[in-house]
Amino acid sequence: MALKAVKGFNDILPDESRRWQYIEQTARRVFELNGFGEIRVPIVEKTELFSRSIGDATDIVEKEMYTFTDKGDNSVTLRPEGTAGVMRSFIENKIYALDPIAKLYYMGPMFRYERPQKGRYRQFHQIGAEITGVNDPLADAQLLNMLTLFFREISLTEPTLQINSLGCPECRPNYRRALQQFLQQRIETLCDDCKRRFTTNPLRTLDCKIPGCAEATAAAPSVLEHLCNECDNHFNSVKRYLDLSATPYSINSRMVRGLDYYTRTTFEMVTGLLGSQSAVAAGGRYDGLISQLGGPSIPGIGFAMGLERVALLLENKDFTSNPELFIATIGSSERDMAFTLMDGLLKSGIRVEMDCESKSLKSQMRRADKLKCRFSVVIGENEIATGKAVFKRMEDGLQSESALTVDGIKLLLGAVK
RNA sequence: GUGGCCAUGGUGAAGCGGUUAACACAUACGACUGUGACUCGUACAUACGAGGGUUCAAAUCCCUCUGGCCACCCCA
Structure with missing residues (x-):
C-alpha cells in the first residue's frame, strides 16, 4: 500500500x-x-x-x-x-x-x-x-x-x-472570587466539566455550550465590572x-x-x-x-x-493566472526557433507555453485551450521562411499577423489588450 | 480524549450476495491532411480505504485497523 x-x-x-x-x-x-x-x-x-x-x-x-x-x-x-x-x-x-x-x-x-x-x-x-x-x-x-x-x-x-x-x-483574583461566589449557589446545575472548572478555571464556565450551564451563568457577574x-x-x-x-x-x-x-x-x-x-x-x-x-x-x-x-x-475566490501565448510547432526544425523565441519572451517576463512532445497540431491547440492561453501561434515552414506568423486570440479567434521576434510579439500582446 | 455519520476510477457517483463494476465529467488519441472550444469514435477500476472472517460465491454480510467529515472538547 x-x-x-x-x-x-x-x-x-x-x-x-x-x-x-x-x-x-x-x-x-x-x-x-x-x-x-x-x-x-x-x-x-x-x-x-x-x-x-x-x-x-x-x-x-x-x-x-x-x-x-x-x-x-x-x-x-x-x-x-x-x-x-x-x-x-x-x-x-x-x-x-x-x-x-x-x-x-x-x-x-x-x-x-x-x-x-x-x-x-x-x-x-x-x-x-x-x-x-x-x-x-x-x-x-x-x-x-x-x-x-x-x-x-x-x-x-x-x-x-x-x-x-x-x-x-x-x-482578576477579585473577579474570580466573585464569580465563584455566584457559581457556588448553582453548582448543582452545572455539567461535570464545569464542576471541575469551578475550582481549576471558573472563567471557563462562561463559554460552556451545555444549555444548563449557559442558563446558570446567564446572570453571572461580568469581568468588566470588576x-x-x-x-x-x-x-x-x-x-x-x-x-x-x-x-x-x-x-x-x-x-x-x-x-x-x-x-x-x-x-x-x-x-x-x-x-x-x-x-x-x-x-x-x-x-x-x-x-x-x-x-x-x-x-x-x-x-x-x-x-x-x-x-x-476565501475559498470561492479564484487565484489562477493564464499564459499569454502558446507556441505550436509543425516540424522539428521549427521547434528550435520556437524554443529560442519562448526563451526570449520569458526573459522579458512574458508567460509562454509550448508543447514539449512534438504532438499533433490538434493536440497542441487543445493544450493551448486547456491552459487558457490568451494567444496561440503556429510556427511551420512558411513562418520560418517569411519571419512572420498569424497570432490567434483564443477567446474569439481574432487573428493578427506579427513578426516572429520578441519585440514584435511584445508589441502585439500590448496592442491587442 | 468522547460520541455520531461515512469510505467504489483523476472527479461525481450507480451497484446492497453470483453483473463484462452502470452512467456522467475529466483525460489520451483519432475523424478534421497546418489550428482549440461544438459533434462523433476509440481507450481508460483484475478493481470497490487496509487486513482478516462467513459463504460454492462478497464491492455487497461480520470483525479489526486506518482515514475523512460533524459535534463535544480545545483553540488560531
Whole structure:
C-alpha cells in the first residue's frame, strides 16, 4: 500500500498554495506598512519555554504538544504557538536594548496533537504580530486596527472583532472570587466539566455550550465590572481609540483565553462560517510574559491568525493566472526557433507555453485551450521562411499577423489588450 | 480524549450476495491532411480505504485497523 501523510498533516497543492500566498503577501504588505518587521524563529524550542509561558495546566501543554527527547537527551517541543518563541528571541537577542518598542511579525507552521476537523489540523499555520514595550492603550488599538485593515485588504467582511478585558494580576483574583461566589449557589446545575472548572478555571464556565450551564451563568457577574481603576481606564481608552478610527467591534465580556499569559485587553476575530472553528484570529495583551521568561519587565500585546481558516473564508475566490501565448510547432526544425523565441519572451517576463512532445497540431491547440492561453501561434515552414506568423486570440479567434521576434510579439500582446 | 455519520476510477457517483463494476465529467488519441472550444469514435477500476472472517460465491454480510467529515472538547 502506498504511503500516506501523517494524520492531521496536509499537503498544500498549487491551487491552494496561491490562496495562501495571497494571504501571506497581503499580511506582509499591511504589517510592513504599520512598521512591523518579520522575525523568523525556530520551529523547535525547549519544552520548558512553553510550559513556562503558555501555562502548565493548560490543555495545550498538558496533552497537545509534540514533545520528544532528542539525541542529546534534551526535552524539545514542536512549537504549538508563536508568541513564546518570539519573546524568547526578543530576550535572548536583547532586542529591547536597542529599543524596547519592537514590532514583529511571523508566519509558519505550528503543531498541536488534536483531533483533526475542518479548519483544525495537527500541523497548522499562523500569521502573528507582536508589539512590545508599550503600555499605552494606543498600542492595543493600533494592533486591532492593523488586524481589521488586513481583513479589509483581503476583501473579507465576515470575521468581526470582539474585545474584552481580563484585568491584571491585581483585579482578576477579585473577579474570580466573585464569580465563584455566584457559581457556588448553582453548582448543582452545572455539567461535570464545569464542576471541575469551578475550582481549576471558573472563567471557563462562561463559554460552556451545555444549555444548563449557559442558563446558570446567564446572570453571572461580568469581568468588566470588576476591573481595577487602571484596567478600567485602559479598556475605556482602547474603546475610545477604536471609535476614533471607526473600527467596528463588539464587547464580549464572556470571552476567555486558553493561554495563561494574557492580561487586560483580549480579542478575537470571529466568524459564523466555519462551524465550531469560529476564531479566525485571536490575541491579547501579555504584560507579564517577558519578565516571566526571564527578561526585563516589558509589556507586550499580539495576535495570531489561522491561515487555514482565513483560506477557508476565501475559498470561492479564484487565484489562477493564464499564459499569454502558446507556441505550436509543425516540424522539428521549427521547434528550435520556437524554443529560442519562448526563451526570449520569458526573459522579458512574458508567460509562454509550448508543447514539449512534438504532438499533433490538434493536440497542441487543445493544450493551448486547456491552459487558457490568451494567444496561440503556429510556427511551420512558411513562418520560418517569411519571419512572420498569424497570432490567434483564443477567446474569439481574432487573428493578427506579427513578426516572429520578441519585440514584435511584445508589441502585439500590448496592442491587442 | 468522547460520541455520531461515512469510505467504489483523476472527479461525481450507480451497484446492497453470483453483473463484462452502470452512467456522467475529466483525460489520451483519432475523424478534421497546418489550428482549440461544438459533434462523433476509440481507450481508460483484475478493481470497490487496509487486513482478516462467513459463504460454492462478497464491492455487497461480520470483525479489526486506518482515514475523512460533524459535534463535544480545545483553540488560531
